[in-house]
Amino acid sequence: MLDILGMGTCHPTTSIDNKFLEALDVGTNAQWIEEKIGILERVTTLTADYIKTTRNQDPRMAAEIASMSATDMGTEAAKKALAQAGIAAKDVGMIIVNCCAPRETLPGEAVRIAERLDCPGVAYDVYTACPAFALHVDFLRNFREEELPEFVLCISTAAMTQHVNYNDRSDGAIWGDGAAAWVMSARHKGKLEVLESFFTADPTRCEAVVVDSFGFFRQDGRAVRDFSVRQTVRLVKSIEESHAIDWGRDVFIGHQANRTMLEQIVNNRDIPASNHWHNVTYLGNQAGAGAPAVLSMHWDKIVPGQHIVVAVVGAGLSWGSIVMRAR
Amino acid sequence: MFILGAGASYPEGVITDSDLAALGIPLSAATQDALARSGVKARRTILPDGFIRTHKGADVLQSRAAATSSPTALGLAAARQALARAGVAAEQVGLVLADCATPRQTCPSEAQRIAGSLGLKVPAYDITAGIGALALVLDVLGSWKPERVPDYVLCMSTNTPTELVRYGEDPLAASLLGDAASAVVVSPRHRAGLEARRSFLTRDRSVRPPVSVSRAVSVDLSMPGELLRNQLSSGLLQLGAPKAARLIGPQLFGAELQRIAASLSVDPDKVVDSAKEAGYSLGSSLGCALSAVWDEVSRGESVAILHEGDGISAGALLERVG
Numbered sequence: 001m002l003d004i005l006g007m008g009t010c011h012p013t014t015s016i017d018n019k020f021l022e023a024l025d026v027g028t029n030a031q032w033i034e035e036k037i038g039i040l041e042r043v044t045t046l047t048a049d050y051i052k053t054t055r056n057q058d059p060r061m062a063a064e065i066a067s068m069s070a071t072d073m074g075t076e077a078a079k080k081a082l083a084q085a086g087i088a089a090k091d092v093g094m095i096i097v098n099c100c101a102p103r104e105t106l107p108g109e110a111v112r113i114a115e116r117l118d119c120p121g122v123a124y125d126v127y128t129a130c131p132a133f134a135l136h137v138d139f140l141r142n143f144r145e146e147e148l149p150e151f152v153l154c155i156s157t158a159a160m161t162q163h164v165n166y167n168d169r170s171d172g173a174i175w176g177d178g179a180a181a182w183v184m185s186a187r188h189k190g191k192l193e194v195l196e197s198f199f200t201a202d203p204t205r206c207e208a209v210v211v212d213s214f215g216f217f218r219q220d221g222r223a224v225r226d227f228s229v230r231q232t233v234r235l236v237k238s239i240e241e242s243h244a245i246d247w248g249r250d251v252f253i254g255h256q257a258n259r260t261m262l263e264q265i266v267n268n269r270d271i272p273a274s275n276h277w278h279n280v281t282y283l284g285n286q287a288g289a290g291a292p293a294v295l296s297m298h299w300d301k302i303v304p305g306q307h308i309v310v311a312v313v314g315a316g317l318s319w320g321s322i323v324m325r326a327r
Numbered sequence: 328m329f330i331l332g333a334g335a336s337y338p339e340g341v342i343t344d345s346d347l348a349a350l351g352i353p354l355s356a357a358t359q360d361a362l363a364r365s366g367v368k369a370r371r372t373i374l375p376d377g378f379i380r381t382h383k384g385a386d387v388l389q390s391r392a393a394a395t396s397s398p399t400a401l402g403l404a405a406a407r408q409a410l411a412r413a414g415v416a417a418e419q420v421g422l423v424l425a426d427c428a429t430p431r432q433t434c435p436s437e438a439q440r441i442a443g444s445l446g447l448k449v450p451a452y453d454i455t456a457g458i459g460a461l462a463l464v465l466d467v468l469g470s471w472k473p474e475r476v477p478d479y480v481l482c483m484s485t486n487t488p489t490e491l492v493r494y495g496e497d498p499l500a501a502s503l504l505g506d507a508a509s510a511v512v513v514s515p516r517h518r519a520g521l522e523a524r525r526s527f528l529t530r531d532r533s534v535r536p537p538v539s540v541s542r543a544v545s546v547d548l549s550m551p552g553e554l555l556r557n558q559l560s561s562g563l564l565q566l567g568a569p570k571a572a573r574l575i576g577p578q579l580f581g582a583e584l585q586r587i588a589a590s591l592s593v594d595p596d597k598v599v600d601s602a603k604e605a606g607y608s609l610g611s612s613l614g615c616a617l618s619a620v621w622d623e624v625s626r627g628e629s630v631a632i633l634h635e636g637d638g639i640s641a642g643a644l645l646e647r648v649g
Contacts, residue, residue, distance in 0.1 A: 060542065106428040106540035106609065108455050111638040114530070122530050123638065124456035124463060129434045135452055147470035200450045203423070203435070203443035211434035214388060214542070316439045316451070 002141055004182050004324065005087065005151075005190030007296035008080025010073040011178040011283060012045045020048060021172055024055070028169035038259025042176035042284025044161040045069070055166040060214050062162035063103050070099050071109060073179035074157035075116045077289075081153065082117075084299070085183035085190070089117040092183075093149020096139065097125050098132035100158040100287040101211060113155060121149060129209070130255055130314020131199065132156040132288030137184070137322050138197040145186040155181040158287035165216045174258060175217070176284025180292035191302060192324040195243065198235070199320035209315035228257055228313045232265050235311035235321045240269070243307060243323055247271045250307035251298075255314060256280035256290030265311075277301075288314070302326045328469045328523040329514050330645065331415060331479070334408025335618035336401045336508045337605055340372040342379065342489070342501075349380060352498045361548035362502050366582025370505035370606030372489040373397070383495030387542060390490040391431060398427050399440045401508035402485035405614075406441060410481070412621060413512035413520065420512075421477025423451035426460035426484040426610045428540045429491060441483060449477075458538060458579075459634030460484035460610035461511065461617065462641035466528040468513055469643075476515040483510040484610040491544040500546045503579070505606015509614025519649035521630065525566050531558070531640035537579055538609060538637065548579065555580060555635065556587050562633040563591060566644040572629035573597045573620060578612035 018030035018040060034040060045066040046056065056062055063069070074097060082089060095117075097110035104112070110123035128135045136154040157179035166172040183190075208227070209219045232254055239245060252271045254262050259281050266276045277298045279290065286293060291312050302308070306326045313319040354362070372379075373396040382389055402425060410417055423445075425438035432440070442451035456463045464482045485508035492500045534550045559576055568574075574593045576584045581600035588595040601616035602608070608615060613632055624630060630645040 101433055104539060104541040105430065105455075106538055106544075107457050107536045107638055111457065111536070114638075115532075120530055120532065122456075122528055124454060126452065126454055127436050128439070128452040129436070142471040142475040144470060144472050199452075201439060201442070201452070202448045203439040203441075203451045204446060204448055206435040206439040206443040209434060210432050213430055213433050217434075315435045317435075318439065318450075318452070 002184055002186050002194040003188065003190035004184055004192040005188060006081050006085025007182045007292065007299055008077045008084060009178065009180045009293040009296045010076035011043045012068050014047060014067065015041045015043050016048055017041045024166060026167050026169045028173065033173045036260065037173055039173060039280060039284055041282045043178065045159050045177045046161050051166050056164055059163050059216060066159065066162055069103050070101060070157040070159045071112050074109065074113050074155045077179040077181040078113060078117060078153055078155055081181035081183050087151050087183055089119040092119045092151050092153045093121040094152045095119060095121055095123040096136055096154055098127050098136065098156040098288045099125065100129050101160055101163050128316055128318050130288050131312040131318050131320045133292045133310055134197060134312050134320025134322050135199045137194055138199040138320060140184055141197050148186045150185060150187055152184045153181060154184060155179065156288035156292055158289050160217060160287050163211050163217045170221060171217055174285045176286050178283060178286035178289045178293055180289045180296055182292055189327060191327060192308060193327055194322060194324050196323040201316045201318035203316060205317045208317055225261060227317055228255065229261055229264050231313050231319045232311045233268050235319065236269050236309065239309050239321060239323055245307055245309065247275055250309060251275050251277055253277050253291050253294045253308065253310045255312040256294065257285050328465065329518055330511045330521040331514055331517060331519050332409045332413025332512045333614060333618040333621045334405045334412060334510045335615040336404035337371040338373040338396050338401065338506050340374060340376060340395065342370040342372050346379065347501055350383065350494055354498050358499045361499055364548055364580050364583040365503055365607065366603050367503050367606055369604050371507060373487050373506050374489055379494050384492045385495065387491055394490060397431055398429055398437060398485040398487050399444065402437065402441045402483045403444045405508040405510040406445065406481055406483055409510035409512045415479050415512050417445045417447060420447060420479045420481045421449055422480045423447060423449060424464055424480065424482045425453050426455045427486060428609050429487045437485065456639045457536060457637035458609045459613065459639050459641045461613040462632050462634040462643055463528060463639065465523050465643040466526040466641055469523055469526050473515045478514055478516065480513045481510065482513060483508060484614055486609040486611045488544045488609060491540060493543050497545060500544055503546055503607045504544065505608050507605055507608035507611045507615050509611045509618055511614060521645040522648045524644045524646055526643040527565055528641045531635060531638060536637040552583060556590060558635045558640065559633055560591055562642045563631055566631055566642050568631040568644055569629050572631045573599055575599045575613055575616040575630060575632045577635050578602045578616060579607050
């Protein structure tokens with residue numbers, strides 16, 4: 001048994017819309033962005049003025065001027081998850097963190113957040129970038145139940161806009177920043193019971209998505225998009241075949257890469273719009289924080305008996321899924 | 328859980344004490360005391376000959392552009408040695424785990440880059456807790472349901488901190504740090520090599536992390552000697568380590584470990600020090616020490632691995648079974 005007891009999110013307050021990106025005059029316009037990727041706004045830890053004046057040409061400067069770090073966002077999301085679960089930080093026995101763009105690599109992101117929370121549990125990073133939600137759940141399902149502490153705090157946090165080249169017409173339109181956290185337990189029942197999880201990778205294609213430590217994000221856009229759609233559809237089909245999924249009742253959450261990609265997937269699987277939960281349209285792609293943030297933001301809409309199907313893909317190239325049922 | 332093979336990889340470049348002296352940076356008394364605790368005499372580096380003298384590590388991007396190798400390349404070489412010693416082909420590996428505090432790219436993960444270089448299409452991701460990589464991964468894998476662990480797991484730690492040292496400003500980091508990678512091949516069901524008999528993993532909030540890495544790397548060796556001794560003593564007790572066991576302790580404190588070994592009931596000759604001639608390579612160092620004695624540990628002999636001091640206290644007791 002492994003349950004999710006509570007979730008939380010944190011997003012920066014600065015939002016930039018497509019008109020703003022059009023005004024950067026980098027060969028894009030609001031209509032093109034909306035038609036190609038379906039994102040209308042994205043949130044960022046940078047300031048609009050910084051983006052406008054520098055285009056973030058030295059990403060090392062981004063960390064200096066950012067309103068929040070990945071650690072800040074992860075900590076805030078964790079506090080909300082703990083509050084929703086009704087758990088104190090001192091009761092958390094393990095923290096695992098996925099951070100796509102850490103400012104520091106030692107100590108690890110998990111140790112930094114644990115210190116801020118004053119949490120005494122073991123803390124380490126478990127990292128794969130975008131499919132972190134599936135990785136973390138699948139990672140915890142590896143453990144013998146007696147080896148897991150009563151409460152485990154999982155966090156995925158990313159400040160990807162700090163690694164965006166805003167002279168690139170696509171990258172600036174895709175990325176947003178954010179964090180999500182969730183409390184899990186193998187001994188205490190929560191709102192969501194994990195029925196199944198899966199995570200794997202094809203590292204021979206890992207160069208398709210890259211973030212330089214002190215530089216920019218870059219990707220082979222077309223290859224990644226084809227992979228993402230095809231692999232997500234496969235994951236969902238496989239889950240449909242092994243579980244009694246009813247898209248009239250159950251919910252799909254995909255990797256929040258972009259809206260048009262998600263629409264291709266839900267159209268393929270005949271998933272009605274009402275049961276496709278997403279947040280990419282107004283927050284942008286929050287990397288590994290996107291999918292768990294969606295679930296957290298819809299927490300109060302979950303109804304008993306409902307299956308939540310999460311299928312996520314990303315850098316690595318890696319992919320994974322989770323099937324949960326609401327208690 | 329069985330460690331079937333261990334490997335290590337070091338770059339060819341060496342930073343000698345003379346190289347550092349030529350930089351003309353004065354060593355404070357506190358720095359000299361810290362260096363005496365570590366005992367590092369030489370450091371391996373991926374930076375080319377003469378680069379440090381010219382650039383003094385002022386810009387990490389310059390260092391990376393000039394470097395003769397990378398964390399991924401070192402990790403790959405260590406992985407190949409571990410696989411060879413284990414007698415396991417890369418295609419047999421079902422899971423790849425890595426640790427890297429000095430990645431060239433934060434995405435994809437280091438595990439994915441190395442697994443990709445090996446041509447593997449298997450789950451691969453990073454598990455990082457700071458500088459105790461080997462101790463962490465042994466405890467994690469030992470806590471898993473056996474049926475959830477593939478036949479062969481490849482675990483690596485690779486670090487190139489010399490790219491991030493400000494040689495013109497930080498004589499302590501300059502004197503202590505070196506580049507290296509280490510790897511182990513682990514199996515839950517193939518009885519050979521070293522068996523992990525016991526392990527532990529707890530949070531340790533008693534000292535500040537001794538190493539921090541961001542755009543630069545810095546080292547703090549202020550951990551009191553008495554605290555280090557007490558924690559090691561406690562760790563050995565927790566593991567139930569026999570007195571004759573080899574000790575792979577925190578590699579940042581190699582010289583001090585030699586000095587306090589007797590008070591821990593450990594034969595000083597059994598203390599393994601991977602940093603003395605290669606520099607301290609963060610999370611890679613425990614695995615480098617294990618790799619160094621891989622062929623020397625005889626059947627029935629024990630090896631105690633203990634890690635302290637960066638937020639994690641971890642240990643594992645290994646015994647040669649094949």
